[in-house]
Amino acid sequence: IGPNAIGALQAAGVKVYTFPPGTPIKEAVEKVSKGEIPQPSEYPQPFQAPPQAPYPPQQPQVPPYYPPAPQPQAYYPPFPMPARPPIPEPPRHKDCIHYKNGKCEFWNLAVHADDPACPFFVPKNAPWRWW
Structure with a gap:
């Protein structure tokens, strides 16, 4: 032994x-x-x-290696988002066949030429009997 x-x-x-x-x-x-x-x-x-006196703990010569922390992954949609089509401008009274001299003849009301048109808007450049 x-x-x-x-x-x-x-x-x-x-x-x-x-x-x-x-x-x-x-x-x-x-x-x-x-x-x-x-x-x-x-x-x-x-x-x-003979018994040895204990030595104080020594610092390691090389600092310990800590791997870098994982970075959060950015979220990407699976496919590119299509561009949103532009919102068309609403039709205006001045472009309606019922508008004459600041008045809607369909409703017989005074209207401003640049205001949005009413539900009965018919474009001035529409072909004859287009409906």
Whole structure:
């Protein structure tokens, strides 16, 4: 057994007998049972190092590597959004066949030429009998 194991066994109060290398186990057991304990001159005890003073923990020479944090993924729609068509300007009274001299002849009301036309708007450039 190694020196650490011998030291641990001795510290626990277990008697440890060492014999020269190559000694048969039967002879070693007979010698111990007869009381013939081997002398240190016969086979020296293993070297035991004196206890070491604990060293303060040292900082690592290279700082630890931390991988970069994952970046949030931007959301992209699966297909490009089509451009919204422009909203057409509503028709105006001035472009209606019912508008004459600031008046809607269909309703017989005074209207401004640039106001949005009424639901009965008929364009001036519509072909004859277009409805």
